[in-house]
Amino acid sequence: MLENLGAAAGANLLAPAVLFFALGAIAGWLKSDLTIPDQVAKSLALYLMLCIGFKGGVEARASGLTPDLLSAGALGLCLSFAAPFAAYAALRAFGALDRVTAAATAAHYGSVSVVTFAAGSEYLRAIGVEFGGYMAAVLALMETPAILAALLIAGSRGGAAGARIKPTLWREVFLNGAAVVLVGSFIIGAITNEPGRERLDLFVGALFQGALCLFLLDMGLVASRRLAAAPKLNWGLIGFALVWPLLSAAAALAASMALNLSLGDASLMAVLAASASYIAAPAAMRIALPNADAGVYLSLSLGVTFPFNLLVGIPLYHAIARLMYG
Amino acid sequence: MLENLGAAAGANLLAPAVLFFALGAIAGWLKSDLTIPDQVAKSLALYLMLCIGFKGGVEARASGLTPDLLSAGALGLCLSFAAPFAAYAALRAFGALDRVTAAATAAHYGSVSVVTFAAGSEYLRAIGVEFGGYMAAVLALMETPAILAALLIAGSRGGAAGARIKPTLWREVFLNGAAVVLVGSFIIGAITNEPGRERLDLFVGALFQGALCLFLLDMGLVASRRLAAAPKLNWGLIGFALVWPLLSAAAALAASMALNLSLGDASLMAVLAASASYIAAPAAMRIALPNADAGVYLSLSLGVTFPFNLLVGIPLYHAIARLMYG
Amino acid sequence: MLENLGAAAGANLLAPAVLFFALGAIAGWLKSDLTIPDQVAKSLALYLMLCIGFKGGVEARASGLTPDLLSAGALGLCLSFAAPFAAYAALRAFGALDRVTAAATAAHYGSVSVVTFAAGSEYLRAIGVEFGGYMAAVLALMETPAILAALLIAGSRGGAAGARIKPTLWREVFLNGAAVVLVGSFIIGAITNEPGRERLDLFVGALFQGALCLFLLDMGLVASRRLAAAPKLNWGLIGFALVWPLLSAAAALAASMALNLSLGDASLMAVLAASASYIAAPAAMRIALPNADAGVYLSLSLGVTFPFNLLVGIPLYHAIARLMYG
Amino acid sequence: MDLVTRTKLEIFVEAHAVNDLERMLTRVGFKGCSVFEGVEGAGSHGAWRQTGVDEAGMRLIITIGSEASARAALTWLEDYFKSYPGVVAVSEVKVLRAERF
Amino acid sequence: MDLVTRTKLEIFVEAHAVNDLERMLTRVGFKGCSVFEGVEGAGSHGAWRQTGVDEAGMRLIITIGSEASARAALTWLEDYFKSYPGVVAVSEVKVLRAERF
Amino acid sequence: MDLVTRTKLEIFVEAHAVNDLERMLTRVGFKGCSVFEGVEGAGSHGAWRQTGVDEAGMRLIITIGSEASARAALTWLEDYFKSYPGVVAVSEVKVLRAERF
Numbered sequence A, B, C: 001m002l003e004n005l006g007a008a009a010g011a012n013l014l015a016p017a018v019l020f021f022a023l024g025a026i027a028g029w030l031k032s033d034l035t036i037p038d039q040v041a042k043s044l045a046l047y048l049m050l051c052i053g054f055k056g057g058v059e060a061r062a063s064g065l066t067p068d069l070l071s072a073g074a075l076g077l078c079l080s081f082a083a084p085f086a087a088y089a090a091l092r093a094f095g096a097l098d099r100v101t102a103a104a105t106a107a108h109y110g111s112v113s114v115v116t117f118a119a120g121s122e123y124l125r126a127i128g129v130e131f132g133g134y135m136a137a138v139l140a141l142m143e144t145p146a147i148l149a150a151l152l153i154a155g156s157r158g159g160a161a162g163a164r165i166k167p168t169l170w171r172e173v174f175l176n177g178a179a180v181v182l183v184g185s186f187i188i189g190a191i192t193n194e195p196g197r198e199r200l201d202l203f204v205g206a207l208f209q210g211a212l213c214l215f216l217l218d219m220g221l222v223a224s225r226r227l228a229a230a231p232k233l234n235w236g237l238i239g240f241a242l243v244w245p246l247l248s249a250a251a252a253l254a255a256s257m258a259l260n261l262s263l264g265d266a267s268l269m270a271v272l273a274a275s276a277s278y279i280a281a282p283a284a285m286r287i288a289l290p291n292a293d294a295g296v297y298l299s300l301s302l303g304v305t306f307p308f309n310l311l312v313g314i315p316l317y318h319a320i321a322r323l324m325y326g
Numbered sequence D, E, F: 001m002d003l004v005t006r007t008k009l010e011i012f013v014e015a016h017a018v019n020d021l022e023r024m025l026t027r028v029g030f031k032g033c034s035v036f037e038g039v040e041g042a043g044s045h046g047a048w049r050q051t052g053v054d055e056a057g058m059r060l061i062i063t064i065g066s067e068a069s070a071r072a073a074l075t076w077l078e079d080y081f082k083s084y085p086g087v088v089a090v091s092e093v094k095v096l097r098a099e100r101f
């Protein structure tokens, strides 16, 4: 068992995508001038979303409206909405953050990271573990409840700017570009089904792997530069960013078992719960809680938790799932 | 027959590319902040052009210099040059446009849309109807005559700026980036032939489908945003943008039959005649007829005619062609 | 023999990538407004580097640490370091350049061009000549020694700015983005080996051809525009840019034979020696020798030597190699 | 040639605010504006950089108009900057065709 | 340190005009310029946005030179703006190494 | 509304110098800056254009601060421009919240 775990972790660490992340991180750390131009990085992100949504839609259509789909969706919603309350308490207690920054950071940890999900599902595919295509929809469902929870926690901001900014915020929360592409592609995948998939097979399949490598290279650069520019992180915060994913994943696994989700679905649910948002949540927080310190929440989610999940978390959560599923 | 028509239309509407256009249009309409970064969109457009040209060149070389090629080319040139005169009259009569804006808009309707052509040929391929590779060359031939016709209609602008801007204009008309890539790739395809095609098979083939989806997503966004920002369109203009393509397609079909073009060639000729330019023509009009109202011509060609052709026109013109070809 | 040479040259000139370069050059010369947006061009360059490095790494791992690898690497280092001294002397004698511009130009000719290497290896692949995957590592090794040699030649610049700019310079020389991706991908390829290659097969394989076409289209545009904007080139300089590659390639071939490198390795070594840098070297020279005239070194390396190598040099060097290897 | 003095605002704000700002500028009387995208920067809210992954970046809105419009915009901005990051710089410029501004 | 007053032009024009403008600026005596790309904007000819599909967008040309050069450029621009969209703003700046401008 | 006069620097430099410049600006007392990327330009060192292949291009750094900071920055720049291409333009602007600059 432990041997398998070691081998699985090794396989993950040797996956090209993970190695490209490491390359980016090292290049950023050495202050290389390497950068993926931002418009291309943004497009890669949209493209990854498109692939994940589309493939998920095709697979979800193939398997139909199973009860698993419903329980996974409901579980995802609950986890995403509940997590910020616990995370907020922990951040206040151990991280010594002010109220607003703690709420904003909690939103990130309740919400999810698309690329962590992508890496997780690639990992499961590589080791031959099946999971439901609807997990892409669960991913989409988990993006926003955490943001709403954080807003509840922080309380309505009031003040003159409040009224003015509301519509922008709701648009950002529900209609941010990434979410629209993810959900839209899921629906398109479900509609076009196999004929559509055949046409786009290569585009959303073989190409995806390479694009993920390129994007992770960029993530490595951004993460390590972010971390270098963040002197404010105390050990309490770093501890939170490493321990929270573990606890969160464990809770997700337990709940998944209770709901009879499959091994693959449970593993992905753990990955989602453990992951922290770095696209949707920061964008919303910048609008809704502008007094929160972006240096804190971005450094934690992007600089600490993302690498941890990518390098260690994904194989670990799956290994724990295996143990639990016997 | 009608049943077939319905099925064909359904097949078109369910094609992933068309659905991605719809997704973009909905996202734009809901004021989502989704955007495909402009440099990437520009590159996608060049890439689509490259594929269309290259594949056309390879196929044209394979079939040789047939009489069909010559008649299709001659017909395309005539349609593109003649259309603006009729469109100008209609726009003045029903759209209540000033002289200059009417001329500029007429240029758009005489010229052609590359992406409409791409969607049309993908549609024919999907339902298994053959067409000549030289239609890509016809597409290129039809871009500019309409622009020249519009300049004739508007009369030489005179004034001090006129002389200064002339060389820029001719460069824009004959050497705009899109046209150069289209024509150049056609020639390269014809030169390298099968060996070249094999090397680029995947690049211009399977990848093309996905890139078209992404580009149509962007087109949807741009079209719906353009339409939202265009309060000036009267019903006469909207009527023109919907009826003109039908009449234009019918004329093209009749002429194609008279010239004994194949069913596929005739269908594509109708698509080309019905389509309206939104790249080459606006660029030229901005230089040559700066007093024309870009809000009018872009909203019509991009916001009304393009979606109409994509969603309804393409299968419809082909269905009519089938009826005519018995 | 000569017949074969003619056929080989013809095959090279008819390769799609070379034709796209010609298309770009013609478009630039005709002052077309065609451009590949710069962020996309930059990303294409990084992508080509990634592919070259990754494939090289996988192949190098497969063949193991052969003595050929070591001799090729050592030869590359020597050529790159020695070349600037000879080039400097020639540029001073025949090109009438000032000391600093001559040194900066010499750096370009000692260093190497990644795209020339890519075109060279595609050419060898197309005609079925084998070469070692480690040649990608040799490419990486040859980038910087020439830059250091040029700095030695020019002498330390002194002055107040000198001290300040040093760290930036060393970072640029050893950690420029291109080099990092090339070397990093080589290592990643060597680590992940076949399983990694399978996953990325399409991404670094079939797609590469197309991306190379697109990038060469851009290179054609940039090269011809650069040349048009460079009135300062005298015949001595143009002669240098055409004769130096030949002499350099001949020297590289002779040394490769002496070291018992294979035919393919020797041909690529000649291509590397003949090629002139237009990414790493200009970036470093702009920092280290800001008084050198960028108009001279960029016009020569990008506007004269690059096209010469691409169109004539590659098949020629290989033909000479064949003659020498009997 | 008639050069007339007008007021130029250079407003640095986060991308999400650009639409609101454009609406406000129109309301207070500006007849045009131009928006540019920054690549990196720093201020009292820390440093940022366009990356395509996490950071939204600042936009620079340049708008030229009457002094009265500028005054109204500044009042709005003063309030806006209480909550959000950003900076505004006011200066005088001369323009042709003053009736357009 | 010698700071000398020179005239700065900020010229907003469509992309297709940039080459002609650069030639003109050189002719009237400007020894340099820098061009930036806008992402969106609005004016009397309506609103625009860089999209990659249909709209060409505005460029901002910044050029610093002598008052005489500026005057000549403004005469040219006054004529140009009769036909084409665009705006120019004139202001004074101080520069180092005045002989370069 | 309290508008206070401050000094604005517009600095055109090559991309490789931006980091050094930002550090210098902080050192001499500027509390913020914004960086923009040019698409093309020309000066005494010749013309350039963003291409993605060979040319690094110029950046425009805009920074607003006290006159004293500006003077210190100009001294640094005067020296820098002895070796490297670039231009700086100094002008006065009015800002809100003067304590921030």
Ligand SMILES: Nc1ncnc2c1ncn2[C@@H]1O[C@H](COP(=O)(O)O)[C@@H](O)[C@H]1O
Pocket: D012, D013, D038, D040, D041, D042, D043, D044, D045, D046, D047, D048, D058, D084, D085, D086, D087, F030, F031, F032, F033, F034, F035, F062, F063, F064, F065, F101
């Ligand atoms: N002194 C300054 N000069 C130029 N730009 C500034 C300055 N201060 C702030 N900015 C810009 O405005 C943004 C927000 O400023 P702040 O609210 O101070 O964080 C910064 O990220 C910069 O892009």
Ligand SMILES: Nc1ncnc2c1ncn2[C@@H]1O[C@H](COP(=O)(O)O)[C@@H](O)[C@H]1O
Pocket: D030, D031, D032, D033, D034, D035, D062, D063, D064, D065, D101, E012, E013, E038, E040, E041, E042, E043, E044, E045, E046, E047, E048, E058, E084, E085, E086, E087
């Ligand atoms: N008042 C203004 N302030 C700043 N930029 C402007 C202004 N008016 C026009 N512009 C810019 O110049 C372009 C052309 O202006 P116009 O000719 O008025 O349509 C606009 O699209 C804007 O990008």
Ligand SMILES: Nc1ncnc2c1ncn2[C@@H]1O[C@H](COP(=O)(O)O)[C@@H](O)[C@H]1O
Pocket: E030, E031, E032, E033, E034, E035, E062, E063, E064, E065, E101, F012, F013, F038, F040, F041, F042, F043, F044, F045, F046, F047, F048, F058, F084, F085, F086, F087
């Ligand atoms: N007079 C000027 N006006 C505006 N920008 C300039 C001017 N002179 C130089 N520049 C910019 O600064 C860069 C370097 O200038 P130089 O050192 O004169 O080559 C040029 O490439 C331009 O982008």
Ligand code: NA
Pocket: A108, A109, A110, A111, A112, A113, A272, A273, A274, A275, A276, A277
């Ligand atoms: Na989470």
Ligand code: NA
Pocket: B083, B108, B109, B110, B111, B112, B113, B272, B273, B274, B275, B276, B277
């Ligand atoms: Na048409």
Ligand code: NA
Pocket: C108, C109, C110, C111, C112, C113, C272, C273, C274, C275, C276, C277
């Ligand atoms: Na060399």
